Amino acid sequence: MLNCLFCRIIAGEIPANKVYEDADTFAFEDLHPQAPTHVLVVPKKHIADLAEAAATDANVVGLCQLAAAEIARQRGLSKGYRTVVNVGPDAGQTVFHLHVHLLGGRSLSWPPG
């Protein structure tokens, strides 16, 4: 999508520190990390958010979670990590291209704010 920040990162039009890529997903370092590991995993297909995802997106939505798990393995996050999907204003979603936050490398409080 033309004016989508994450579509433009996937296309290489806006720089990002890529950490993982496969046929369906793309992952890069968050610009404002909230933990020692803070990676965003996105589907290459533009989906605005989880609320907009269709049943036909089930595979790619799951693949984003599995990519996050693979990155966590590669980084040795054996003590744990969290994957987060913010949806809509109450969750503080700011970029409307579905993304999974992978947070790890420190103790994470519960419940989240």
Ligand code: AMP
């Ligand atoms: P959310 O609030 O769930 O929509 O998360 C959006 C995330 O994108 C935030 O954690 C931002 O720090 C991150 N972000 C915004 N712009 C960029 C960028 N150009 N490169 C990497 N991460 C970004």
Ligand code: ZN
């Ligand atoms: Zn997009």
